[in-house]
Amino acid sequence: MTDTVMPAAASPMHRAIAKLIANRGALVGLTIIVIIGAVALLAPYLPIQNPNATSWSAIRKAPSLAHLLGTDELGHDLLARMIWGARASLAAGLVSVTLAITVGMPLGIVAGYLGGWIDLVISRVSEAFMAMPFLIMAIALSAFLGPSLTNSMIAIALSALPIFVRLTRAQAQAIKTEDYIEGARSIGLGPVAIMTRYIFPNVLPPILVQATLTVATAIIAEASLSFLGLGQQPPWPSWGSMLNVAKNFLDQAPWMAIWPGTAIFLVVVAFNLVGDGLRDALDPRSN
């Protein structure tokens, strides 16, 4: 027998994180997310103007020293609104996906591991949900729930839910056939312990990958909902609602559209980069 030279306690998670950081694209994505996230979190303490303060003397002004990113049709400072808007956009992305995972993963694990009629019910319902396009579904739900940021997050979460149920279920079914699951049964573990201690940690990696990619989709969905007036309500800004207003002034004040458009693009690309990096880092074949 040969002793392995690996340092002790290199858990699979530690290795994945080390590999993620070694991936240049993922590192760039992660940096963008951290910077935008930090700025959004610190918005109340930053030396910026009140995002909801209007000024009749500064309507649709191009970027200048007084207003670094310019102003909109009501004289709001766009820099302040971009920063406060980031809160809405990031929150919509993260909260809705977290919600979708916390509900979707347990459902998927139960369906995949237990099978039988429980699986039948969960699978059929989630398939019915999946038959509808993601965005159409989110729009319909949030119109039904009433226009507000919270409701639009719930709507996005519900629309993203079936993906996580399906993915988790498929993973759980695959892991269920591993010997260590039978080993767990043979030491007398019950289904709940097996699902939480054995299935859950082993289905988590692909779910995390899917989650980062879905955050990007959710941010676009929130932007779309706000664009349609179903998301963040005035006077509070979100990138989507800012775009909604900007479309009326594309000729006169193109910067009103450029900033939120660029920001959405950047964040979506960043999450996709991290998602791709995570996928590679968690892939056991690339070890």
Next chain:
Amino acid sequence: MTQTVANANAPVLRVEGLTTSFRIDGRWTPVVRDLSFEVRAGETMAIVGESGSGKSVTSLSIMRLLAARSSRIEGSVQLAGRELTTLSDKEMVSVRGRDIGMIFQEPMTSLNPIFTVGRQISESLVRHRNLSQREARAETLRLLDRVRIPDAQSRIDAYPHQFSGGMRQRVMIAMALASKPKLLIADEPTTALDVTIQGQILDLIKDLQAEETMGVLFITHDMGVVAEIADRTLVMRRGVAVEQGETAEIFHHARHPYTRALLAALPRLGEMRGTSGPRPLPIIDPDTGVAMPSGSVSETVDKSQSPILAVRDLVTRFPVFGGIFGQQVGTVHAVEGVSFELAQGETLALVGESGCGKSTTGRSVARLIQPTSGFVGLDGYDVLRLKPLDLRRLRRSVQMIFQDPFSSLNPRMTVGASVAEPITTHKLAGSREARDKAADLLERVGLHASMMNRYPHEFSGGQRQRIAIARALALDPKVIIADESVSALDVSIKAQVCNLLMELQESLKIAFLFISHDMAIVERISHRVAVMYLGEIVEIGPRDAVFSNPQHPYTQRLLAAVPVADPARRGIRRDGGERELTSPIRPLDYVPPKRTYRTVGDRHFVQNEG
């Protein structure tokens, strides 16, 4: 290529100074170092080695099938005088399949499932030998006949899934032979096959070679197979050839300690004749050649007490669904009327080929699957009638060890946590005590307690199997069901783990239900043997009686098929025939016949046929 082999003794393949390196973390690391050998026409050369020895990399280097970016080949590879390492990729493509034929381990995945086997073979004939479609079909038929596929005329238009594993391997061989290659590379061609099928394929390769002048490069980990088939043998370890020469010479006068270690660890069928009870395998240090003391185990079977495990008329069936509406169309009679007893401290081996129901029997006994009917008495429990809560208590009496050490541990749990888990699950001790016990158990199976905080991926296959054993021991079970627990291990590791099991039995008086297809290991480790065929026990008795006086035709066939690690017996054919296991799937209205057994010796029973 126009030149032909003038001299039957001219080397077909000459490898000189072959060094293959892989790029690992940006550094070129040699995995095969300075390898030189020859394969002559009409000769079989075996490369034998354990996992990681570089034997498969060698064959892939010869074929130039390694990824160009991450691998580098140095040295010279000459096929009938033609240098292969300097050929362009395009030229190499025409060498593969035409001048070198290749058969692989996995006959299930190496045929294209969407074409008939006839089409796949004739395609290569049309391409490599410029035959017309009609000629190709006639030649394909002839090839299928030559690889002894029964009724080739009607099988030629069948699809791969309609063939069994052994028959698919025959098709693969026919395909490899289609272009009359100068060299046939066989990479573990029988490893995935059952032992009786393996015997048939080995016979076939021997026959074919007698008819042809091609050279065969046979890659395997199995010394028994080497003794059967190879004229000359090359032993590889860690990328280096440690010894090569005539096979008989290697077997009888091995010079290198590693070769001696490999041979010593190889159990030989029949060497336990006249003895009862298990005996540890001799283990030789592969670096020094010094034999380690293995000794013998004392009598462990306690016949005075009633059996710890009693199984009567066990039946396990699974429904088969099919048709448009997914209705039940048949039943798999996986286990049918199985009865046996196991005493404290005894090892009963359950042997048979894949699909014979031996694993299902083990799982039914532990009630990991729900049997259809029968009685299982284990340590005072009526296993099949236990309520869920009592079933949990049963787990303390019976534990399992599985085959694949790479999937039998939760990859996201530390080894210490895995071993301690059964103890905390059954609330037998607090978490600190459980950890202490886990540390003891790891020491007990030959690992260090300091390895507790590591994860399974940091261990080798043999070490992982030791961890699985430690975990199984955590609850102090009376019975351990070992399902092919040593089958996936290298020969020297296998011997160590087998010895560990015997040692544990001696000190803890554990009863083992040892499920295996490996007759040579079974002969070493078991007190009694039960032979299963199509879900039924056809013969059961004391180990020596079953091995030296097999009564049932299937037992005889099974024993005859085991490769004999004695080169002197090479060339001896089995009476074989192209038998296949028939399927245990029966129509819905099937009523299993009532079986009777006759007594042929002391506790030795054989099923009456018919």
